[in-house]
Amino acid sequence: MSGHKIHRNTLQRTVILEELQKLNSHPTASELHILVQKRLPKISLGTVYRNLEYLSRRGLAQKLTISGNETRFDATVEHHQHVRCVQCSRVDDAAVPPFALPHAGLQDVGGYKILGYRLEFYGVCPECRRTGSESGEDSDPHDNQ
Amino acid sequence: MSGHKIHRNTLQRTVILEELQKLNSHPTASELHILVQKRLPKISLGTVYRNLEYLSRRGLAQKLTISGNETRFDATVEHHQHVRCVQCSRVDDAAVPPFALPHAGLQDVGGYKILGYRLEFYGVCPECRRTGSESGEDSDPHDNQ
DNA sequence: CTGTCTGCAAATGGTTTGCACCATA
DNA sequence: TATGGTGCAAACCATTTGCAGACAG
Numbered sequence: 001m002s003g004h005k006i007h008r009n010t011l012q013r014t015v016i017l018e019e020l021q022k023l024n025s026h027p028t029a030s031e032l033h034i035l036v037q038k039r040l041p042k043i044s045l046g047t048v049y050r051n052l053e054y055l056s057r058r059g060l061a062q063k064l065t066i067s068g069n070e071t072r073f074d075a076t077v078e079h080h081q082h083v084r085c086v087q088c089s090r091v092d093d094a095a096v097p098p099f100a101l102p103h104a105g106l107q108d109v110g111g112y113k114i115l116g117y118r119l120e121f122y123g124v125c126p127e128c129r130r131t132g133s134e135s136g137e138d139s140d141p142h143d144n145q
Numbered sequence: 146m147s148g149h150k151i152h153r154n155t156l157q158r159t160v161i162l163e164e165l166q167k168l169n170s171h172p173t174a175s176e177l178h179i180l181v182q183k184r185l186p187k188i189s190l191g192t193v194y195r196n197l198e199y200l201s202r203r204g205l206a207q208k209l210t211i212s213g214n215e216t217r218f219d220a221t222v223e224h225h226q227h228v229r230c231v232q233c234s235r236v237d238d239a240a241v242p243p244f245a246l247p248h249a250g251l252q253d254v255g256g257y258k259i260l261g262y263r264l265e266f267y268g269v270c271p272e273c274r275r276t277g278s279e280s281g282e283d284s285d286p287h288d289n290q
Numbered sequence: 291c292t293g294t295c296t297g298c299a300a301a302t303g304g305t306t307t308g309c310a311c312c313a314t315a
Numbered sequence: 316t317a318t319g320g321t322g323c324a325a326a327c328c329a330t331t332t333g334c335a336g337a338c339a340g
Contacts, residue, residue: 008314008319029305044322049305051320069330070304083257092255110237111271112228120263126256153294153339174330189297194330196295214305215329 015039016051020061021075026082026091028070066091066120079116085125094121160184161196162220165206171217171227171236211236211265224261230270239266 019035020027027035033048052073055061064072066084072091081094164180165172172180178193197218200206209217211229217236226239 006315006319010314010320012321042322044324045304046306046323047321053306083255083259085257086260092257094255110228110239111274112230112237112266112268113274114228114266114268115231116268117264117266120265121257121259122261122263123257123259129256129258151294151340155295155339157296187297189299190329191298191331192296198331 012036012040012043012047013051013054015043016048017055017060017075020052020055020073023075024093026064026066026072026074028072030070032073064091081119081121083121083123083125085128086122087124087128090125090127092125094119157181157185157188157192158196158199160188161193162200162205165197165200165218166220168220169238171209171211171219173215173217175215177218209236226264226266228266228268228270230273231267232269232273235270235272237270239264 015036016032019039020032023032023035025031029049029052030045032052033043033045036043036048052061052063056063056073059077060075062074062077064074064082066072066082069089076093082091083094084091160181161177164184165177168177168180170176174194174197175190177197178188178190181188181193197206197208201208201218204222205220207219207222209219209227211217211227214234221238227236228239229236
C-alpha cells in the first residue's frame with residue numbers, strides 16, 4: 001500500500017484508444033486488432049487485450065460482455081444501452097429514451113449492494129430483416145437465445 | 146423442409162432438467178455436470194452441454210449469458226431479472242417489481258425489430274459485503290466491469 | 291432396425307500469461 | 316537506467332464436435 005504505479009503512454013496504447021473512439025461499432029478485441037494493425041503492423045493481439053483491459057480499468061473504455069461469445073468494447077463511457085442482433089451478433093447503441101428505473105427498491109435487491117444495471121435489447125437488425133434468413137432447424141420456433 | 150425430427154427422452158436429458166429445476170442458483174454447465182454426476186456417474190460434460198442447448202431451444206431452460214465468462218442456465222423460463230456479484234460472480238434472481246418499459250419506442254430501435262430485452266443488475270452480494278475484500282490494485286477505483 | 295443420443299477425446303476459439311527484449315519517463 | 320510495455324508463443328478454459336457404440340421408439 002505505498003506507491004502508485006507509473007503509467008506510460010505508448011504508441012500502441014494511444015492508437016488503440018484512438019481507433020476505438022473512431023468507431024461506434026463495438027468491436028471485439030480481434031476486430032480492433034485488425035484495424036490497429038493498419039497503423040501498427042507489428043502489434044500483437046495480446047497487446048490489444050492488455051490495453052483494452054487497461055483502458056476499461058481507467059474508465060476510458062467499457063467492456064460490454066453483451067450476451068454472445070466475444071466481449072465487445074466501447075469508448076463511450078457514459079451509461080447507455082445496446083441492441084444486439086440475434087442473427088448476425090452485431091451490436092448497436094440503443095437510442096432509447098432514458099426511463100426511470102425504480103430506484104426505490106434498487107438499493108437492496110436480495111441483500112445485494114446494487115452498483116448499477118445494464119439493459120440490453122435483442123432483436124433483428126435492419127440488414128438481417130431484409131435478407132430475412134430463418135434458422136428453422138427445428139419444429140419449435142423458440143429462440144431463448 | 147419435410148419431416149420433424151424425433152426427439153427422444155433419455156435418462157440423461159431427464160435428470161439434467163430435473164436437477165436444473167431443483168436449483169435456483171443459475172449453475173454453469175460444469176456445476177450442473179457435477180450435480181448430475183451424483184445420479185449418473187458416467188455422464189459426460191459434453192452431454193450436459195448438448196442437453197442444455199437442446200432444452201433452451203425447446204423453451205424448457207434459459208441460457209443467461211450474463212456478463213462474465215461462463216454461460217449460466219436457468220430452468221425458469223418466464224422473463225425475470227438477475228443480479229450478478231461483481232466480486233464472486235454468483236448470480237441471483239432480482240426480485241425487482243416489474244416496471245413499465247417504454248414499449249412505445251421499443252418496436253423500432255435503430256431499425257431493429259426488437260424481440261425482447263434483458264435487464265441485469267450488478268453489485269456486491271451479501272456474502273461479499275460481509276467479507277468486504279477490496280481489489281484495490283490500482284490508483285483508480287473504477288470498476289467498469 | 292433406424293436414427294438419435296451418449297461417452298470419450300480431440301479440436302476450437304476467445305482470452306490470458308510467461309518470458310526476453312524494447313522503450314518510456 | 317529502471318521498470319512498465321510489447322511481441323511471440325504457449326497455456327487456459329469454456330464450449331463444440333467427430334466418431335463408434337448404446338439405446339429409445
